[in-house]
Amino acid sequence: MKEYQTITEISGPLVFVETDEPVGYDDIVEIELSDGETRRGQVLESASDYVAIQVFEGTEGIDRDASVRFLGETMKMPVTEDLLGRVMDGTGQPIDGGPEIVPDERLDIVGEAINPYSREYPEEFIQTGVSAIDGMNTLVRGQKLPIFSASGLPHNDLALQIARQATVPEEEEGGDDEGSEFAVIFGAMGITAEEANEFMDDFERTGALERSVVFMNLADDPAVERTITPRLALTTAEYLAFEKDYHVLVILTDMTNYCEALREIGAAREEVPGRRGYPGYMYTDLAQLYERAGRIQGREGSVTQLPILTMPGDDDTHPIPDLTGYITEGQIYIDRDLNSQGISPPINVLPSLSRLMDDGIGEGLTRADHADVKDQIFAAYAEGEDLRDLVNIVGREALSELDNKYLDFADRFEEEFVDQGTDTARSIDETLELGWDLLSMLPKDALNRIDEDLIEEHYREDEAAETVEAEA
Amino acid sequence: MSQATDTDVREDGIIESVSGPVVTARDLDARMNDVVYVGSEGLMGEVIEIEGNITTIQVYEETSGVSPGEPVEGTGSPLSVDLGPGMLDAIYDGVQRPLDVLEEKMGSAFLDRGVDAPGIDLEKTWEFTPEVAEGDEVEAGDIVGTVPETPSIDHKVMVPPDSEGGEVVAIESGNFNVEETVVELDSGEEIQMHQEWPVRQQRPTVEKETPTEPLISGQRVLDGLFPIAKGGTAAIPGPFGSGKTVTQHQLAKWADADIVVYVGCGERGNEMTEVIEDFPELEDPTTGNALMDRTCLIANTSNMPVAARESCVYTGITIAEYFRDMGYDVALMADSTSRWAEAMREISSRLEEMPGEEGYPAYLSARLSEFYERAGYFENINGTEGSVSVIGAVSPPGGDFSEPVTQNTLRIVKTFWALDADLAERRHFPSINWNESYSLYRDQLDPWFEDNVRADWPETRQWAIDTLDEEAELQEIVQLVGKDALPEDQQLTLEIARYLREAWLQQNAFHDVDTFCEPEKTYRIMDAAKTYNDAAFEALDAGVPVEEITDIDAAPRLNRIGVQEDWNEYIDDLEDDIESQLRELY
């Protein structure tokens, strides 16, 4: 292996080296500093007489005397089932003082695209126990469903609640021994030590750590390293899912920090920036992460992704949430207003969406009335939400009886359906029954999204009577 | 491309540098847009710039690990598609490699590199029935025989468009593979079922005609308010989650085209899987055969190489033109053209070209119009008529329609289906905003609707439009003072407009019955709302209070027409009930 001491330029996270032998694009590089420390990096551009290297751990302290070795291969992740229960830093080095990891295989972290022909369409309902998700924006195995949040909001609590409560009901009942096991991969990018502790404490308290693999890049770790952390996490996830049959839930937080790192590298390379300074290829880059969720025909396991991002300025047209929404299969919005009203989890169901819901619910999957109930709740809640603005101007008296019912519906929906707390797990039955309790506040013929037979079966006459009495 | 890669890549040139999908090579003797094989693994690429001794190549596969010094092989031919029987019921990547064949060759569910495969099976035999006889004179484009490609489609074997033509001296009949000669001309030219055509070049036609027939979509809001013509162009812009893909899928399923080419350009893998799983199960409403029998899929998902994303729309439209030449009506959906534009931008910035608006290359607008210009209703060179309709989804950043891709597209296309995040949020689907959208084909298609559906189609539609317009104005007042402050006739209009929205404009793509609505049903739902309107205003004039009019229990049944299989009968009864219940009030 040839060693070079020919660094010509150091700029931001980049190092340029003169070479006299060809170097592969994307290959891994080791840089040894004069004090013996080694850093790792990756080839970003390879020409016949020089290469540009992006250094994961930052260029601080590197000088032109540092020596550079090209390892002749792209970045690999050593994988084994023994990774379960382990905690690593953002570059995959164990930091839990545990035994050395003996890899079963070393896999390329960039990963190849799943052939769309080989995919299996995800349609297996995951019960998260959270009504606003299960009832209104159902998650299925193999889906990528991000949480759109903002600073200061309890997105971590929601992610933890889902990781704790997620089950697939049928398997539970059937006692299906052959069923695959569940694993959680946690990839942290630039989160604070405090947030990291919150996750680790919860994992330890609930015993979830044993079936988890943790990758930690903290706020004070090098930013460039953040670009590989999710790739390590997803490579591990694919291995466990598609070679070891696990159902893997990948939590990636905070994607905003990941994108900031991309922007930093782009700026250092003096690339033509795209919207708001983020690289023009950010869509492609994010897609290469998010599309690593899914199911594959003939394989038992699955990779489900729950990326978390904090929207700068609470703005969902910002490139980070915008590009994410264009790639993922829906999104769950955490809402600042609901949070300040004390609703927990403060999920705003209206802009939230699960695109894989339609095939994952219904008879035999959840319940026959699920789709109609969801549609009707959406319509009624949206109606109530609209009326809230109006009622501020004209007052309740100026509104019709039905409009007043919609207003009450919206209030009760938030207080009873959404606000369930972080420790309650509701079954899908409980969630839908609660839905019917609320819908029965409205007159039958206002339920135009629901099949008439289902109304006959589920509508609560007494509930409707009560609301009439209460008004009288 | 049909050239299968040799295991050894010939050293016609040498790699000079590698930066993502862009590779430069030294000493390569190649022409613009030639296909080349790059590096020792033979990755497929296309020449996109030549400067002195340096050739710039966009590579259709991942370039990790490729290094300067490795060989580059020229093929001497431009990026082309394989044309012939076997393209229907197929799924391709952006450079027409069949994804099922790749899975088999790679032995993996993941896409490996350096594997090539022809776009059509070269060994499979097809039953060829001649349409011309020895002694006949044939010219370029003429149909010489047919092959039953799928239960729905007869594949027409044509004299290649660049042929000189001549007299038929020999013609075969029976089973042949696509490389065997089926017709021989006196010029010595041999014609096979297999042809190639460069994707960036439009296939020749005689002339473009004015389209007069609608492409019926089975979607009420489209057929009813914003119809597209066979041979027309449409854009569907909208923010994420507003319903672009569902609309495109609905068109691919229900549009009354003979052939559907669906291009998934830089979008989700699962959306393509959904099509692959659903379409074989669904019935074409016109022929009763499986939908897949008329469909060709091109899937270059967001995580697949960006250069192949740039080429996938061309691969798609070339295949569409080929079927058009047979005299078929072809509909092409491209989801999403924004991803194609972004691929152009990504490659352009690696070439360090001077960026135009928002970093897009200055030729963005030219490329978009070249592409949409390939749509149209044509007289083909063999005298048949055929059409290519193009429907492109646009994904504007932040949902802001003022960005370059949306704006440049709107300058070209004649139908604009504006998706609206507010409507999507309240689950009004399809969330096509009826105030912003338009179709410039409406007037030229009216005669068709008058002749084939109802003579008063245009008038009834105008009534619906006026009612919805009036609602939009009234809503602004309601926002300030509440509904009860309006005069009774206006309150009634609001109620009627609500039914138009809920019973007519809304349509559930996931409901077995509602998913497809024939034009007659579209008309009758609209007309049922008008029946209620007319009877209700009569009652109002007779002094009946508006609450009583809107309270009749027949009215809410309007919202259930969409899901009725026996809608004709249902509507008959409903209209009777509405009229008699209102009569009872005075």
Ligand SMILES: Nc1ncnc2c1ncn2[C@@H]1O[C@H](COP(=O)(O)OP(=O)(O)OP(=O)(O)O)[C@@H](O)[C@H]1O
């Ligand atoms: N006609 C319809 N009927 C019922 N539901 C619909 C309809 N159109 C859209 N939807 C709902 O909206 C969701 C999002 O639609 P779709 O995936 O088409 O959005 P999109 O505009 O393509 O988004 P993106 O740009 O992110 O790809 C669907 O998953 C579905 O739940």
Ligand SMILES: [Mg+2]
């Ligand atoms: Mg889409």
